[in-house]
Amino acid sequence: KNEVEQSPQNLTAQEGEFITINCSYSVGISALHWLQQHPGGGIVSLFMLSSGKKKHGRLIATINIQEKHSSLHITASHPRDSAVYICAVRWYYGGSQGNLIFGKGTKLSVKP
Amino acid sequence: DTGVSQDPRHKITKRGQNVTFRCDPISEHNRLYWYRQTLGQGPEFLTYFQNEAQLEKSRLLSDRFSAERPKGSFSTLEIQRTEQGDSAMYLCASSRDTQGVMNTEAFFGQGTRLTVV
Numbered sequence: 001k002n003e004v005e006q007s008p009q010n011l012t013a014q015e016g017e018f019i020t021i022n023c024s025y026s027v028g029i030s031a032l033h034w035l036q037q038h039p040g041g042g043i044v045s046l047f048m049l050s051s052g053k054k055k056h057g058r059l060i061a062t063i064n065i066q067e068k069h070s071s072l073h074i075t076a077s078h079p080r081d082s083a084v085y086i087c088a089v090r091w092y093y094g095g096s097q098g099n100l101i102f103g104k105g106t107k108l109s110v111k112p
Numbered sequence: 113d114t115g116v117s118q119d120p121r122h123k124i125t126k127r128g129q130n131v132t133f134r135c136d137p138i139s140e141h142n143r144l145y146w147y148r149q150t151l152g153q154g155p156e157f158l159t160y161f162q163n164e165a166q167l168e169k170s171r172l173l174s175d176r177f178s179a180e181r182p183k184g185s186f187s188t189l190e191i192q193r194t195e196q197g198d199s200a201m202y203l204c205a206s207s208r209d210t211q212g213v214m215n216t217e218a219f220f221g222q223g224t225r226l227t228v229v
Contacts, residue, residue: 004154033218042222043155043203086154090218099145099168100205100218102154 003027006087006103013110019074021106023087026068030092034061034072037084037105046072046085077110084108118204118221125194125228132190133224137206144187145218146179147203148172155203161187162209194228201225 004025013019023032034046047054047061049070054061058077063070074081087103117136125131137144142163147155158177159169163184173179176194181187191198202225207218 031216035220040222043205043220045217045219048217088155088218090216099157099160100147100155101157102147104152104154 002103003091003101004087004089004103006106008106009104010107011109013077013108015078015110015112017077017110019077019081019108019110021072021085021087021108023070023072023103024068025070025087025089025101027089027091027101029068029089031090032063032070033088033090033100034070035086035088037086043086074108077108079110079112082109116204116206116219116221118202118224120224121222122225123227125226127194127196127228129194130190130192131194131226132188133202133226134186134188135204135206135221136186137204138208138219139185141206141208141219142184143207143209143216143218144181145205145207146187146189147205149201149203149223150199158189158202191226194226196228199226199228 007022031050033048036044049063058075060073084105084107086105088100119134145160146158149155157170158173159179161181176192179189201223203223204221205218207216
């Protein structure tokens with residue numbers, strides 16, 4: 001079992017739809033990251049969360065530490081949102097932070 | 113500072129050749145991470161440095177792989193005797209981890225795409 005599980009693996013939506021991508025993890029963490037990766041490879045950090053909820057434009061990220069679960073929502077989706085969305089956790093042990101552990105990503109395709 | 117930069121962006125090499133990639137982190141960042149990503153998969157941890165010390169290595173990092181960060185600034189990742197299975201995107205990230213501050217953001221480079229033919 002992977003420490004970080006994302007669902008769905010692939011998601012196709014029509015422009016304007018509300019989108020939710022889920023991430024569950026099994027390790028103690030100090031922070032959770034949502035990342036966006038376009039074809040060509042570069043990764044852009046969207047959010048870093050350790051509790052609660054953050055919003056940036058049409059993107060909303062939430063985290064429930066007790067349930068070890070986070071969601072990324074996209075409102076009024078647009079074809080330019082098409083990308084791979086990756087959840088990554090910074091695991092925490094012994095009073096210090098370790099490396100990032102990544103989910104496999106959710107490939108989102110938004111059709112016009 | 114323009115962020116984390118990686119060089120080259122693309123590398124095509126023949127099987128058996130050695131390759132070296134470079135990562136320049138954000139200047140005040142003390143942590144530097146290397147990851148490998150194959151097609152359709154999320155990035156996998158290879159190794160990370162705190163300043164010049166290599167603190168952790170994944171078992172993915174076979175003896176053909178070596179990483180250095182000699183002065184605690186830029187880092188190099190070398191792959192010796194490349195194999196076709198080494199073809200992947202190699203990603204570098206950096207962060208500033210301060211004692212007692214647990215939530216530090218990691219910033220990523222654009223990656224180096226390696227193709228071994």
